[in-house]
Amino acid sequence: MDISTIIFIILATIIVVSSVSVLMTPNPIYAAFSLAITMVTMGFLYFSLDADFIAGVQLIVYAGAVMVLFVMVLMLFDLEKETEAYSKGTFSVFLKLMCGLFLTGAVALSVRQSIKGLSDVAKVATPAEQVETIKLLAGRLFTQYVFAFEALGVLLLVIAIGVVAVARSRGGTHARH
Amino acid sequence: MGSDVFEITVNLVKMLFIFLLMVQLVPVLVWVERRGSAFIQSRFGPNRVGPLGLTQLLADAVKFLMKEEFVPAQGKKLLFYLAPAIALVPGAVAFGSIPLSCPVHIQRFLMLQHWWGPYDFEFQSFHFGVGIVFVLGISSLGAYALLLAGWGSANKFSLMGALRASAQMISYELALGLSLVGAILIYGTFDFTEMIAQQAQVFNFELLGHAFHLRKYGILMQPIGAILYFSSIFAETNRLPFDLPEAEGELVVGYHTEYGGLKMLMFYIGEYGHMMVGSALFVTFYLGGYTIPLLTTTQINNLFLSMGAGPNVISILTALVFHVAFFAKVLFLLWVFVWVRWTLPRFRYDQLMDLGWKTMLPWSLANVIVTAVVVAYVRSK
């Protein structure tokens, strides 16, 4: 076994264990913490695939920001009532099942799509080559996918406005007087 | 990391050395902080234990080790113990990816009846091509230690401190990330080594009949970016004037209220580590990294050559000279942290958030736009 296989096995084990514990832990704080571990390890997994920029983005956006957000949201809730409200009812079970099935399909599809291009993957070894990869990514992003890029800007704006509207709509410290 | 035993060993020792360097600097900084604040306030500070109070550090370490173990009754034990350990990680790992000096080149040599080399050792624990993105990603994990400490202590002061700290850290991370974009526009790379190489270039111009030769240091091309970056570092590390999470008048000491002894010291190591990473990044981005303003590598090489040193020794000594230069810059910035602490009063929380979102973010946006237009104009010729 070479070193990258060992790294992969270690990282994959951590990811599986921590993501299972996200589902199995009854306490939301510990679940959030396990999710944080999953996200950080995912970041390192991207590094091991030589996708260094994506790995950095994963660490910054997911591990850093989403988890801070997540923990904060959990702290907002009155935990006992909320756990009950979300784990009862036929409709809720149906919704969960649908979400699970949809997610499984999406993951299967994306794995299938990404396996196709696997044969022509080149190894990037030196730091200079890693920077070249990012420039390649940027070239694609700002020419071929420029519409998606601008649409993302609009989408983020819509979310920002929506968040403020929701946070102020009923009760709370930010409600309109 | 290395292809044979010698290289791997050297790299591991180097990694340990850089980590210990960071940890060792913390007591010195605590001493500088205490003596420095005493100097600024015209009092003595710790001066009884050893010359200039220097061995106070050792006494403190023993005292910290001998403190009683304590967990609050309602505290979450796992998180409570994990938080100080996690506080150490972001600073140490981020610091490992910053080049502290120029690479050392070792020629082939004979040892234990075996030819080794040639080797090139970089003066950093590991070299990622995406340098700055990696550092930003790793340092954004710093908020976790605070949140876990705040939640695990089961104390409202800790929780409020942790919440304030993380809200403040994420707010200023925006201004921090955006202020670096201006510098990246100019350098066109994420790699620290290449940034430093670009800053080592000389920029010749004539003013009032005198010829000037200036290094292309980032601070000359990005003064506003440098100021914005340096100010947001204060908020990121929860230092005065932005130390709201520890505002002792309101929150006891914030997220580490329930911690004592060595565990509290570890939060300090984390905080000082964060400061060191911030200062080292500032030096790398805006102050030319390990380069020395008037000296070039060849001049230093020639100096050692005239002393009759061999090629390997020259390489090592040159690296050490640059390392000292780098640390001189970093230590100066760390002194600025202490200096500012006793110069500016603490902000109010709404002022802090206003400054981050309504002043620094628009200014760094303006900085990016102006830089982009200027770079596009200059480089298109």
Added chain:
Amino acid sequence: MTPLFAALILFFFVLFFGLFLVWVSGLLGPKTKFNKVKSEAYECGLPSQETHNTKIPVKFYLTAILFILFDIEIIFMYPWAVSFIEFVQSGAGPYILGVMGVFLAIFIYGLFWEIKSNALEWE
């Protein structure tokens, strides 16, 4: 061996070093009997009125989510900034400026909308 491997070694080394320090300080310190008053959550003298499960203003949540939105936009500026010089040198300077100009215009509109709507107000 890659930089990743080195980074992982350092990561886990520092983590276990920290846990080791926590453990050692627990071993060396004096042992005392369990004391109910002492192990209560710290409060400045009086019995604690509020527990740690107190309600937290929604402002923190708002700040966090706005941070993530702006952070994603800033992340997109990094590959733009790093490839900017190449675009300019290949003669596509006005194009790449325009692409980011539109994106930044949306960003700035969002930021000023947030400021105007008092979403970033901390009274």
